[in-house]
Amino acid sequence: AQSVTQLGSHVSVSEGALVLLRCNYSSSVPPYLFWYVQYPNQGLQLLLKYTTGATLVKGINGFEAEFKKSETSFHLTKPSAHMSDAAEYFCAVSVESNFGNEKLTFGTGTRLTIIP
Amino acid sequence: NAGVTQTPKFQVLKTGQSMTLQCAQDMNHNSMYWYRQDPGMGLRLIYYSASEGTTDKGEVPNGYNVSRLNKREFSLRLESAAPSQTSVYFCASSRRTQYFGPGTRLLVL
Numbered sequence: 001a002q003s004v005t006q007l008g009s010h011v012s013v014s015e016g017a018l019v020l021l022r023c024n025y026s027s028s029v030p031p032y033l034f035w036y037v038q039y040p041n042q043g044l045q046l047l048l049k050y051t052t053g054a055t056l057v058k059g060i061n062g063f064e065a066e067f068k069k070s071e072t073s074f075h076l077t078k079p080s081a082h083m084s085d086a087a088e089y090f091c092a093v094s095v096e097s098n099f100g101n102e103k104l105t106f107g108t109g110t111r112l113t114i115i116p
Numbered sequence: 117n118a119g120v121t122q123t124p125k126f127q128v129l130k131t132g133q134s135m136t137l138q139c140a141q142d143m144n145h146n147s148m149y150w151y152r153q154d155p156g157m158g159l160r161l162i163y164y165s166a167s168e169g170t171t172d173k174g175e176v177p178n179g180y181n182v183s184r185l186n187k188r189e190f191s192l193r194l195e196s197a198a199p200s201q202t203s204v205y206f207c208a209s210s211r212r213t214q215y216f217g218p219g220t221r222l223l224v225l
Contacts, residue, residue: 104161
């Protein structure tokens with residue numbers, strides 16, 4: 001079974017500062033890793049994903065994440081925060097399935113606040 | 117493409133009432149899922165359907181039933197609603213990556 005830990009349920013950064021949201025995972029087999037963003041009163045939107053290949057993954061809105069197997073981490077970063085980045089961010093893990101139904105295990109989320 | 121759609125957007129029920137949450141996807145995905153989202157708990161899987169005609173329990177199935185009506189539609193039924201089922205419910209569909217609907221906010225009084 002896999003699990004996800006997101007360190008910090010709330011993170012505040014100043015506009016223009018670096019955004020770093022932490023995610024550590026546990027999986028007995030090679031994982032697929034995802035970051036989703038949820039804006040208020042909306043569903044989850046895929047930011048980026050890692051399946052295989054290049055360990056630095058670029059996503060939408062200037063976000064990127066690096067898969068580090070040795071650290072079992074998949075931290076999300078953005079060089080310069082924008083007010084529109086204020087949202088809740090979820091890290092999730094799944095494993096490849098022969099049945100095609102890759103069930104996701106989610107972290108508990110990190111609420112990002114941007115300080116003007 | 118509408119993606120994943122859910123109805124209703126918001127519902128208030130009294131304890132003991134029943135209701136069905138509807139979900140449809142137009143991406144020709146085989147797999148569909150129902151989650152509930154509660155503060156501080158992330159998303160928890162209620163039921164999923166790997167393909168038309170199959171359904172399986174997830175992490176928190178008690179008090180819910182599902183029907184995979186066809187490849188497009190996957191419904192979630194609460195037979196006798198309880199206040200503990202007050203939550204936001206999300207449907208998703210996937211082929212390797214899950215795509216989510218906008219959610220249904222349910223309040224059980």
